[in-house]
Amino acid sequence: MTVPMPLIIGVTLAVLLGLATFLTWFERRLLGLWQDRYGPNRVGPGGILQAVADGVKILFKQDWIPPFADRGVFVLAPAIGMMTVLLSFGVVPVTAFWSIAGNLNVGLLFVLAMMGMGVYGVVLAGWASNSKYALLGGMRAAAQMISYEVFMGLSVLGVVMQAGSFSMRDIVLAQSGLWFIVPQVLGCMVFMLAGVAETHRLPFDLPEGENELGAGFHTEYSGMKFGMFFLAEYAGVVLISALLATLYLGGWQGPLLPPPLWFGLKTGALVCLFILLRAALPRPRYDQLMALGWKILLPLSLLNIAATGAILLLHAPG
Amino acid sequence: MFGILRTLWLTFLHMGHRRVTVGYPEHKPPLPPRYRGRIILSRDPDGMERCVACNLCAVACPVDCISLQKAEQDGRWYPDYFRINFSRCIFCGMCEEACPTYAIQLTPDFEMSEYLRPNLVYEKEDLLISGTGKYPDYSFFRVAGVKIPGKDKGEAEREAPPVDIHTLLP
Amino acid sequence: MxxxxxxxxxxxxxxxxxxxxxxxxxxxxxxxxxxxxxxxxxxxxxxxxxxxxxxxxxxxxxxxxxxxxxxxxxxxxxxxDPQAREFRAGVVEWLMTNHPHDCPVCPEGGECHLQDMTVMTGHDSRRYRFAKRTHRNQDLGPFINHEMNRCIGCYRCVRFYRDYAGGEDLAAFAAHNDLYFGRHEDGALESAFSGNLVEICPTGVFTDKPFSAVYSRKWDMGGAPSVCAHCAVGCNTIVNARQGSVRRVINRYHEAVNRYFLCDRGRYGHGFTNAPTRPRAPILRQGGIPVPISMATALERFATMAKDGPIVGIGSTRASLESNFALRCLTGPDRFSTGLAQLEHDLTMQVPALLRATPARNPSLHDMESADAVLVLGEDVCVTAPRLSLALRQTLRRAAFPAADAAKVPHWMDAAVRMFGSDAPSPLMVLTPAATDLDPIAATAHRAAPDAIARLGFAVAHRLDGSAPDAPDLSETESRLADTIATALRTGRRPLIVAGLQYANAALIHAAANIATALHATGADAALSLVAPDCNSMGMALTGGIPLDAVRTMARTGHIGTLVVVENDLTRRLDTATLDELLAAVPHLVVIDHIATRLAERADLVLPAASFAESGGTLVSTEGRAQRFLPVITPTMPVQESWRWTQQFTRAATHADAPEWTNLDQIVATIAHDIPALSRIIDAAPDAGYRLDGRRLRSEPARISGRTAVRANISVHDRPLPQSPDTPLSPSMEGAYSPDTPGALVPFYHAPGWNSVQSLNRFQQEIGGPMRGGDAGARLLDDGIPAQAPEWHHDIPAPSTAAPDDLLLLPEPRLFGTEELSALSPPIAARVTPATLRLGTLPAGLQDGGMVSLTLAGERLTLPVRHDPALPPGIALCPPHLAARAFTAPVRVQLHRDDTP
Structure with a gap:
């Protein structure tokens, strides 16, 4: 059973961008729910059209580039940010047969590579803005994202070792018995924290750090260029959720319901978890963030690899 | 670690809590009488302007949004003009606190948005109400020892009749 | 120490x-x-x-x-100490028992010494539960409001009014708790210094009535240091303004000049700055119809006029040095007139030279107070220089000080020292044609015609120093009087001679100079003070120029194309016929002034000048002290300083050497460079570059209110206040403020905890001493006291040989009404009484108050007669300008026999 490629790309893109736009509203409603308030509830039924209103507003805002900015890089940065996230989705299997890149045998590596590229979007934005807050935000982002990329890569090694493949479909298929979250609980935790840091979502949103940096790396951005950062962030949330679902929660697999729905449910639940993190947790100090990474997550992920390796060796045939 | 999880859980439980937000335009919250909203100038129980143009509200105002000019008729001081620039007002209530005659009062009305800033400049005609506001009984000139029409020297509260300066008797 | x-x-x-x-x-x-x-x-x-x-x-x-x-x-x-604190708190609480709870409607509020002291002692709530004593108020005239309920019985008012200023009509009445300060009945306070009650009274009993009509709290008004323009004494003032209008004038302390007090003319004479009749735009008169025009058009018109022949300028003794000098630059020194008629011009011109040549000191006002024998020679200083007369009044106390010293009573022990002095005051001798306010306290008061006074003066000089010329043919009484005066002067160690230009009599000031020279030769520390008529007469004398009569000659010979008159109403200087003749011979008349004058009604072009409140400038007082006044209001174009107008004229008339002044300091520097006699005016005040702690001085108190509302009815947008290039004061409350501010730049007095004028104590090096930041002004005449033998003046007038019918009509300046600017101020105008003709002996058949007519300055006048038996025979007095506008100098007149016109 094959699905035509253009359809897959089109549907994925449409769903993804729609989802990201939807999330801008959904997150605020959910935050409101958990914080005993309403959130945007005025535009359309339940406020659902708020996302449209915001979109219209942001599209029609003046496309302003500060005179002191590095114009080329300034324009390029949000595009990089958006592109890397979207490209990552290419290897995420919605079902066994629904994946843009098909069954790419280095799928996971590709995702990690794209994440590494994503750093440029943020760093270049901070650099090109040519203002102190943006630069500070960019610098923080560089350090934070490069650090957490290490733990992210290390944490998924356990999964790769167990599945014996970098292919996302193989990884999902390898979980048909037991979801990897059980044997890889450490790796899953590390991956999730690293994912939050990689998408610089709260509580790890230090590159934006409103109360000390204005708006961090995108201080100078407005209009749709800002909108692209904004959408990229939400798309990133969906991506990390989808990866978590794929790598640790068995992907599309599940009883009764059709596979795409299972995938959607798992991803959606994780997205809600991301939002809950934002609703509940305060932002750590920058040094605390780095200490968490290097002093806790790194040993933990190394321990995870060693343990997984040891167990695999012990159970290895012959 | 446990603390973080507990926080997450407690926050999650808030899903079932009642929302504290009041849906304002449909549901108007009851405001206390001492709420600090739109500023008015009141009148004394006799229906005369309470404001005596002493300028204390103006000097107390931290954003300097009150301006007035004193005028006088038969011993009564009153403001020739009294202007509040509400586009600057921060509704701190210092003017009310400074007012020695209870003339300037803040009211529970806060719905005073305008599309044009000049419309937020209120003159005396816009500020002066016909009632006494929060203090129904106070009249400055009944207490102060100045002479005004209808109240001669020595007729204020706790005042003795004017002295006859031509006598040396104790 | x-x-x-x-x-x-x-x-x-x-x-x-x-x-x-x-x-x-x-x-x-x-x-x-x-x-x-x-x-x-x-x-x-x-x-x-x-x-x-x-x-x-x-x-x-x-x-x-x-x-x-x-x-x-x-x-x-x-x-x-707790006991002392408790004592003071008790005193204040007791003083406040009857206080009427009316601070909100009291003009003193916010600058009230009683408020300050009550806060200082910590008294905050009233425990006294009984009825308050109340008083009825009096109507004290157009200057002062009376609210007796506020009185705390400190006696400052009567001590100033009676003991210090010699007033009679304010007294303490009743006793104990009922104590009352007021007049015996309603009526204007007669003293020329009643306005000081406002500052003397520690609370709101006496408040400023004209100020109350345009009232603003002290914290709401901007201030600028200024110099009084209503006589030649040069009292320092602070002008307060808000929203572009002058609100009041208060005293600015100057250790050597006015110290703590002003006269009423100076305090209430500022009303002309707010007059509705003031020219506010250039006016072109075409075919008799005045048309307002723009600045550019006005300058174009002037350029056209300038092509029609030479420009001649007429300056003014009431305009600043800068305004006169700029005009002189436009016309050249040969075509610049002092704006004075020949007689007055000659006299004014010789005053500085006379003061320089006389070896006696040229005293400041404070210096005069320490004189121990005073001779006033033919000048009614009580009206021509009121603050000077107040200084002379204090000289009477000098005799008490040695006695007090002997009894070891310190000088500040006021009541005791006055007791010592009451028996034998220092001699004050007044020789004038008419009675003066100083007469009641004078040891000798003699009435005579100006010439006769001059003769007496020469005689006194001869008696002091035999080498001085004697006046021949003195009568026996006069001779005896001269002896008495000479003896009295000889007793003084610091004798003082005061004369002036009131009667435009050269012999008088020469006689005064002779006496001063003679006294100096006897070894006494003698002083000579000459009273000039206008606020900048002395400045004009040092600038120099041609008299009005020379301008008339030029006009007659057709040598004037355009006549530019700056701040001078020639109708007050020239009689109608003379002025008509002058104006007829002048093709174009341009008038620059800040008041509406009769001359301006006849001008082809009238340009609105800035008044003293809107401009900076320098005035030279009668003691030769150059003092700077600074703008408190930024004038709205096209109103600008006279010197800026004339500077623009110079450019419009395309002079090759048009001066490039962009601020006051540059023109001051040019004056100092071009006129050696005025070289020191640079030191009159710090220039606009002066900074305190690196910042401009603030002109408004830090707590000024309503900044975002005061203009909100016009525009809600904030705008930066325009900074005048002429002043180191900032236009707002932003800037530095300190008690170390130079005396010439103090914009207002305030010290923490001291909101009233009493905060002045914090600005002085010692109480009653110089300002901590240095006193204002620069004295210009202190150089060149000759060491050689005295030069005597010999122009002794002959004894009077006038026919019995012939009357010598003398100008009788008044405190209120005869000075040009103050007469335009409403409260002063309310005190002006109609002109009368004062006669010593009434013609037969004429009653006191009857009408008499005479021809004066080309006008036939009918005036009520007032009988004044003290006047010497052959002398009549009439106020200048009031009856006949151009009457300023003594003139021989005959009364018309019949009253039919």
Missing amino acids: ATILIDGRACPARTDENLLQACLEAGADLPYFCWHPELGSVGACRQCAIKQFSGPDDKTGRIVMACMTQVTDGAILSID
């Missing part, structure tokens, strides 16, 4: 002062009411109680009144 310990802090003090002064000079906050630096101590209010300890071992101490206790070296005091 002594050292005293105030609450354990060692402070320097002087042994000739009292403890209150010492504490205030040490920066301590010690409340007081009845003491005043100029009035001394009487110990009436009991407010300045402090603890004094007899030695380091004395732990009990005793409460003393600081103002009544002399400083002794090593005195140990405590202001903070």
Whole structure:
């Protein structure tokens, strides 16, 4: 059973961008729910059209580039940010047969590579803005994202070792018995924290750090260029959720319901978890963030690899 | 670690809590009488302007949004003009606190948005109400020892009749 | 110097002062009411109680009144002592028992000494539950409001009004709790210094009535240092303004000039700046119809006019040095007129030279107060220089000081010292044609015609120094009088001669110079003061120029294309016929002025000038002190300073050497460079570049209110206030402020805890001494006292041989009404009385108050007659300008026999 490629790309893109736009509203409603308030509830039924209103507003805002900015890089940065996230989705299997890149045998590596590229979007934005807050935000982002990329890569090694493949479909298929979250609980935790840091979502949103940096790396951005950062962030949330679902929660697999729905449910639940993190947790100090990474997550992920390796060796045939 | 999880859980439980937000335009919250909203100038129980143009509200105002000019008729001081620039007002209530005659009062009305800033400049005609506001009984000139029409020297509260300066008797 | 310990802090003090002064000079906050630096101590209010300890071992101490206790070296005091505090709190609470709870409607509120002192003592709530004593108020005239309920009975008002200023019509009535300060009946206060009651009164009993009509709290008004323009004394003032209008004028302390007091003309004469008739736009008169035009058009018109022949300028003795000088630059020195008629011109021109040539001192006002024998020679200083007469009044006390010293009574012990002086005051001799306000306290008051006074003066000089020429043919009475005066003057160690230009009589000032020279030769520290008529007469004398008569000659010969008149109403200088003739011969008349004058009605082009409140400039006072006034209001174009108009004229007329002044300091520098006699005017005040702590001085108090609302009815947008290039003061409350501000730049007086004018104590090096930041002004005439033998003046007038019918009509300037600018001020105008003709002997058949007619300055006048038996025969008096506009100098007149016109 094959699905035509253009359809897959089109549907994925449409769903993804729609989802990201939807999330801008959904997150605020959910935050409101958990914080005993309403959130945007005025535009359309339940406020659902708020996302449209915001979109219209942001599209029609003046496309302003500060005179002191590095114009080329300034324009390029949000595009990089958006592109890397979207490209990552290419290897995420919605079902066994629904994946843009098909069954790419280095799928996971590709995702990690794209994440590494994503750093440029943020760093270049901070650099090109040519203002102190943006630069500070960019610098923080560089350090934070490069650090957490290490733990992210290390944490998924356990999964790769167990599945014996970098292919996302193989990884999902390898979980048909037991979801990897059980044997890889450490790796899953590390991956999730690293994912939050990689998408610089709260509580790890230090590159934006409103109360000390204005708006961090995108201080100078407005209009749709800002909108692209904004959408990229939400798309990133969906991506990390989808990866978590794929790598640790068995992907599309599940009883009764059709596979795409299972995938959607798992991803959606994780997205809600991301939002809950934002609703509940305060932002750590920058040094605390780095200490968490290097002093806790790194040993933990190394321990995870060693343990997984040891167990695999012990159970290895012959 | 446990603390973080507990926080997450407690926050999650808030899903079932009642929302504290009041849906304002449909549901108007009851405001206390001492709420600090739109500023008015009141009148004394006799229906005369309470404001005596002493300028204390103006000097107390931290954003300097009150301006007035004193005028006088038969011993009564009153403001020739009294202007509040509400586009600057921060509704701190210092003017009310400074007012020695209870003339300037803040009211529970806060719905005073305008599309044009000049419309937020209120003159005396816009500020002066016909009632006494929060203090129904106070009249400055009944207490102060100045002479005004209808109240001669020595007729204020706790005042003795004017002295006859031509006598040396104790 | 002594050292005293105030609450354990060692402070320097002087042994000739009292403890209150010492504490205030040490920066301590010690409340007081009845003491005043100029009035001394009487110990009436009991407010300045402090603890004094007899030695380091004395732990009990005793409460003393600081103002009544002399400083002794090593005195140990405590202001903070609980008992002293309780005592002071009790006094204030007791003073406040009858206070009427009306601060919100009291014009004193916010600058009230009583408020300050009540806060200082900590009294905040009323415990007294009984009825308050009340009083009825009086109508005290157009200057002063009366609200007796506020009185705390400190007696400052009567001590100033009666003891210091010699007024008779304000007194204390009733007794104990009912004490009342007022007149015996309603009516305007007669003293020329009644306005000072506003500043003297520690609370709101006496308040400023004209100010109350345009009232603003002290914290809401911008201020700028200014110089009074209503006589030649040059009193320092502070002008207060808000929203572009002048609100009031108050005293600015100058140690050597006006010190703590102003006269009413100076305090209330500023009303002309707000006159609705003021020209506010250039006016072109085409075919008799005035048309307002733009600045550019006005300058174009002037350029066209300038092509029609030479420009001649007429300056003014009431305009600043800068305005006159700029005009002189436009026309050249040969075509610049002083704006004075020949007689007045000649006299004015020789005053500086006379003062320089006479070896006697040219005293400041404060210096005059220490004279111990005074001769006033033919000048009614009470009206021509009122503040000077107040200084002369203080000289009477000099005789008391040696007696007080002998009895070891300190000079600040006011009541006791006055007791010593009451028997034998220092001699004050007044020789004038008519009675003056100084007569009641004068040892000798003699009435004579100006020439006769001059003769007497020469005779006195001869009696003091035989080499001086004697006046021949003196009558026996005159001879005896001359002897008396000479003897009296000889007793003084610091004798003072005062004369002036009131009667435009050269012999008078020469006689005064002779006496001063003779006194100096006897070894006395003699002083000579000559009173000039206008605020910048002396400046004009030093600038120089041609008299009006020379301008008339030029006009007659067709040598004038355009006549530019700056701030001078020639209708007050030239009689109608002369003026008509002059104007007929002048093709174009341009008038620059800040008031609507009759001359302006006839001008082809009228340009609106800035008044003293809107411009900066320099005036030279009668003692030769150049003093700077600074703008308190930024003028709205096209109103601008006269010198800016004339500078633009110079450019419009395309002179090759058009001056490039962009601010006041540049024109001041040019004047100082071009006119050597005025070289020191640069030092009159710090220039616009002056910075305190790196910032401009603020002109408004920090707590000014309504900044975002005051203009909101016009525009809600904020705008930066325009900064005048002529002043170091910022236009707002932003800037530095300190008690160390130079005296020439003080915009208002305020010190923490001291909101009233009493905060002045903090600005002085010592109480009653120079300002901490230096006193204002620069004296210009102190150079060139000749060492050689005295030069005597010989122009002794001959004895009068006038026909019995012939009357010498003398100008009789009045305190209110004859000075041009102040007469336009509504409160002053309310005090002007109609002109009368004062006669010593009434013609037969004429009653006092009857009408008589005469021809004066080309006009036939009918005036009511007032009989004044004190006048010498052959003398009549008429106020200048009031009856006949151009009447200024003595003139021989005959009364018309018949009253039919």
